Amino acid sequence: MTATASRPTTRSASAIAGPDGHPLFGMAQALRGDLLGTLQAGFDRYGDVVAYRIGPARGRRYRLVVAVHHPDDVRRVFADTEAFTRRTSTYRTLNELFGASIATADGDNWQRQKRLLQPLFTRAAADRYSAIVSEEARTVVQPLEASVTTFDALAVTARYALRVLSRTLFADERGIDPDTSAALEQLVPIVSRMLPMRARQVLRFPLRWPTPRNRRFISTRKALQTTIEHVLARQRALPGGSGVDLVSKLRNARDPEAGPGLSEHEVRDQALMFLLAGYTTTSSALCSTLHLLGRHPELQGQVAAGGEELAGAAVQEGLRLHPPAYALGRRVGPRGARLADYELPAGTDVLVSPWITHRHPEVWPDPERFDPWRFVGECERPPYAWFPFGGGARACIGRHMSLLESRTFVNTLLGRCRLEALDSHMPMDQLSTMRPSMPVRIRCQPR
Numbered sequence: 403m404t405a406t407a408s409r410p411t412t413r414s415a416s417a418i419a420g421p422d423g424h425p426l427f428g429m430a431q432a433l434r435g436d437l438l439g440t441l442q443a444g445f446d447r448y449g450d451v452v453a454y455r456i457g458p459a460r461g462r463r464y465r466l467v468v469a470v471h472h473p474d475d476v477r478r479v480f481a482d483t484e485a486f487t488r489r490t491s492t493y494r495t496l497n498e499l500f501g502a503s504i505a506t507a508d509g510d511n512w513q514r515q516k517r518l519l520q521p522l523f524t525r526a527a528a529d530r531y532s533a534i535v536s537e538e539a540r541t542v543v544q545p546l547e548a549s550v551t552t553f554d555a556l557a558v559t560a561r562y563a564l565r566v567l568s569r570t571l572f573a574d575e576r577g578i579d580p581d582t583s584a585a586l587e588q589l590v591p592i593v594s595r596m597l598p599m600r601a602r603q604v605l606r607f608p609l610r611w612p613t614p615r616n617r618r619f620i621s622t623r624k625a626l627q628t629t630i631e632h633v634l635a636r637q638r639a640l641p642g643g644s645g646v647d648l649v650s651k652l653r654n655a656r657d658p659e660a661g662p663g664l665s666e667h668e669v670r671d672q673a674l675m676f677l678l679a680g681y682t683t684t685s686s687a688l689c690s691t692l693h694l695l696g697r698h699p700e701l702q703g704q705v706a707a708g709g710e711e712l713a714g715a716a717v718q719e720g721l722r723l724h725p726p727a728y729a730l731g732r733r734v735g736p737r738g739a740r741l742a743d744y745e746l747p748a749g750t751d752v753l754v755s756p757w758i759t760h761r762h763p764e765v766w767p768d769p770e771r772f773d774p775w776r777f778v779g780e781c782e783r784p785p786y787a788w789f790p791f792g793g794g795a796r797a798c799i800g801r802h803m804s805l806l807e808s809r810t811f812v813n814t815l816l817g818r819c820r821l822e823a824l825d826s827h828m829p830m831d832q833l834s835t836m837r838p839s840m841p842v843r844i845r846c847q848p849r
């Protein structure tokens with residue numbers, strides 16, 4: 403008997419199963435109030451493809467959000483940037499905040515910025531910073547290794563991430579100055595709350611309208627710009643201007659195809675975006691890894707003995723369990739798209755979530771267990787089983803830098819200290835990125 407290959411049938415998006423939610427608002431409040439809890443419940447009940455309707459359950463006047471969780475579907479979403487665009491309300495909001503930066507640009511403008519910036523962020527380029535990163539890790543770890551001490555892992559990793567950024571972005575060996583640190587400490591939580599709030603606002607007034615929310619948004623943006631201008635002014639005043647830091651390289655970068663480099667205005671916007679993107683994500687990922695290691699003394703011992711390779715594996719496993727960018731959105735472009743055997747109409751919102759896929763039982767046995775060994779040696783997993791840095795053309799440009807920074811810190815700290823996490827849980831806030839919502843206490847004992 404010969405098997406006839408049947409053509410996969412494509413169904414309409416309205417056939418995708420999902421929860422009904424509120425009769426008037428659908429799933430809007432659930433997604434806004436607890437995005438991950440809602441996505442997890444949807445995955446547990448409906449599987450790899452789930453539809454969330456926003457708006458009234460009756461009639462057809464709802465907006466559709468489709469979440470896909472299988473690595474193969476995640477790959478499709480990242481692979482086709484025309485079908486799955488970044489024209490989402492999150493990116494519109496980021497654009498309002500960061501102006502012309504690479505993270506928010508689109509089309510030709512993005513291509514030009516990517517050509518300019520990519521060479522500064524290759525793995526080899528990141529490795530050139532390894533001496534600086536090691537030096538900073540030693541500086542931050544040194545006060546912890548003198549005697550038994552308890553520290554807040556979030557505060558320590560934030561300080562480390564800022565020091566590394568200060569050296570790599572601005573060539574400033576003094577570290578970020580206290581005024582800037584204080585300004586960032588105050589502004590980052592505000593921005594992290596404000597971004598998703600504006601992005602998910604049903605009635606979103608243009609920024610030129612002087613509503614109280616808009617005024618707050620604009621004054622926060624102004625404060626961020628003032629902060630970065632202060633940092634850039636300090637950098638310009640450095641004797642001899644080093645030229646090895648990213649900002650100097652940004653100023654000198656030339657587009658091989660289109661000629662001119664970035665304007666001073668663009669340099670400011672890029673520097674601000676890099677500072678915020680590199681600061682919050684890396685510090686909270688590293689903090690999670692320290693907490694996990696502090697809860698698993700046996701694995702911690704193995705990582706301490708395993709050098710950089712195992713330290714890197716622990717960081718990857720930390721990013722699997724606690725990916726700071728926990729959900730990423732795309733919007734289906736004007737020609738519609740096909741995904742997981744469904745036809746999605748133009749304008750459909752699509753969500754992928756590293757948090758959920760990193761726990762997919764088909765690819766991750768015993769998914770909640772912390773086990774750095776998953777990332778040692780050959781592993782037979784589909785490419786998008788692990789994607790804390792996104793994927794495709796718009797994957798995180800800072801990933802090599804961030805991984806280098808984190809594994810160097812883990813290796814340096816575990817080489818000198820034994821860690822014990824004092825709390826069994828690390829409650830997290832779902833802001834623009836995911837961050838611990840309270841101090842993460844770790845007792846540290848010199849080896």
Ligand code: HEM
Nearest residue numbers: 504505679680683684687727790791792796798799800804
């Ligand atoms: C653990 C640390 C980090 C995580 C988890 C992370 C995560 C991500 C993710 C998921 C994206 C893609 C967003 C999307 O597809 O919608 C992204 C993009 C980006 N990240 Fe990161 N990131 C990290 C560190 C950094 C660092 C250290 C920098 C720079 C110093 C950086 C700069 C950027 C930039 C510029 C983009 C936009 C790239 C583009 O659109 O072409 N990130 N990041």
